Amino acid sequence: RKEVEQDPGPFNVPEGATVAFNCTYSNSASQSFFWYRQDCRKEPKLLMSVYSSGNEDGRFTAQLNRASQYISLLIRDSKLSDSATYLCVVNNQAGGGNKLTFGTGTQLKVEL
Amino acid sequence: GAVVSQHPSWVICKSGTSVKIECRSLDFQATTMFWYRQFPKQSLMLMATSNEGSKATYEQGVEKDKFLINHASLTLSTLTVTSAHPEDSSFYICSARDFEGIYSNQPQHFGDGTRLSIL
Numbered sequence: 001r002k003e004v005e006q007d008p009g010p011f012n013v014p015e016g017a018t019v020a021f022n023c024t025y026s027n028s029a030s031q032s033f034f035w036y037r038q039d040c041r042k043e044p045k046l047l048m049s050v051y052s053s054g055n056e057d058g059r060f061t062a063q064l065n066r067a068s069q070y071i072s073l074l075i076r077d078s079k080l081s082d083s084a085t086y087l088c089v090v091n092n093q094a095g096g097g098n099k100l101t102f103g104t105g106t107q108l109k110v111e112l
Numbered sequence: 113g114a115v116v117s118q119h120p121s122w123v124i125c126k127s128g129t130s131v132k133i134e135c136r137s138l139d140f141q142a143t144t145m146f147w148y149r150q151f152p153k154q155s156l157m158l159m160a161t162s163n164e165g166s167k168a169t170y171e172q173g174v175e176k177d178k179f180l181i182n183h184a185s186l187t188l189s190t191l192t193v194t195s196a197h198p199e200d201s202s203f204y205i206c207s208a209r210d211f212e213g214i215y216s217n218q219p220q221h222f223g224d225g226t227r228l229s230i231l
Contacts, residue, residue, distance in 0.1 A: 008153075034219060043205050043222040044156065087155070091219060098144070098209050098219060104155040 001026055004103035006088050012109045017078045021106045023071040023088030033064055035073050036087040038105060044087055047073075078110045115139060116208050118223025125196065126231055132192045133226045135206030141186035142208035146220065147179075150203040162189040196230045203227050 006023045013019050025033075033050040048055065050062040050071055061074040071088055088103040117136045125131060135145055143164045148156040160181055161169040168181035180192040189208075193200055207220040 004155075032219070041203070041225075041227070043225045045222070046218050089219075098146075099158065099161070100146075100220060101158075102155040104153070 002103075003027060003092075003101045004088055004090050006103040006106045008104055008106060010107040010109050012111060013078055015078060015080060015110055015112055017110075018074065018076045019078055019108060020075075021073045021086055021088075021108075023073075023103055025069050025071070025088075025090045025101075027090070027092050028066075028069060030069075030090045030092050032091040033071050034089040034091075034100075035060075035062055035071075036089050036102075038085045038087055040085075044089075044102075047086070075108075078108075080110050080112070083108055083110045115210070115221045116206065116223045118206050118226055120226060121224060122227050122229075124229045124231065127197050128195055129230075130192055130194045131196055131228060132190055133204055133206070133228075135189045135191070135208070135223050137187045137208045137210070137221075140208075140210040142189075142210065143186060145183060145189040145206055145208045147181065147189075147191050148205045148207070150205065150225075156205065159191075162191075164189075193228065196228070198230045201228055201230045 004025050035047040036044040037047045038044040048057050050064045052064050054063045059076045063072045085105040085107045087105045090101045119134045145162040147159045149159050150156045159174045162181045162183040164183045170176045183189040203225050205225040207222045209220050
């Protein structure tokens with residue numbers, strides 16, 4: 001079983017739609033969680049951290065369910081510029097360690 | 113602006129050539145840098161953790177004699193792919209973390225990546 005699992009997609013949605021991505025992780029001792037965005041042939045860029053209480057940044061909302069080992073990302077009012085691959089990322093090292101494990105990513109295509 | 117610079121962006125070379133990739137942290141000191149590899153439609157896979165002034169820590173299955181890492185200063189780590197072959201063709205990305213400074217709000221800052229093609 002992969003440490004971090006995501007539906008690869010692609011998710012093809014019309015502009016203005018709301019779309020949700022899910023991710024599960026296998027290590028119950030995982031410390032911190034993130035969503036990254038990766039454009040084609042580019043490096044990943046941090047979109048947002050994910051907290052147990054849930055957090056929102058503009059049109060983006062992230063949720064974490066530690067009991068189910070499940071992370072989600074909700075994008076409202078999708079824009080063409082949101083088209084990218086969204087990577088679910090987990091940090092498994094305690095004590096200030098910083099080893100990130102990446103999911104394979106979910107591809108989003110926003111269309112006119 | 114970028115806080116981690118990676119060079120070169122593209123490399124195309126013949127089989128058997130050794131290729132060196134540089135990763136520099138800008139505006140902060142990075143005692144630890146990370147090297148990843150990403151094949152098409154796959155996730156980023158950590159290859160090794162580069163530690164300034166000491167030996168790198170390699171992930172399982174990554175040949176340390178094939179992928180030489182040197183982290184000689186607090187702002188520079190290099191990855192050398194020795195005697196590269198077509199199966200080494202991939203997207204190589206480095207990252208660094210600013211533990212204490214103004215860029216410490218992110219878990220890691222990534223370089224632009226190096227696309228390596230071995231003919």
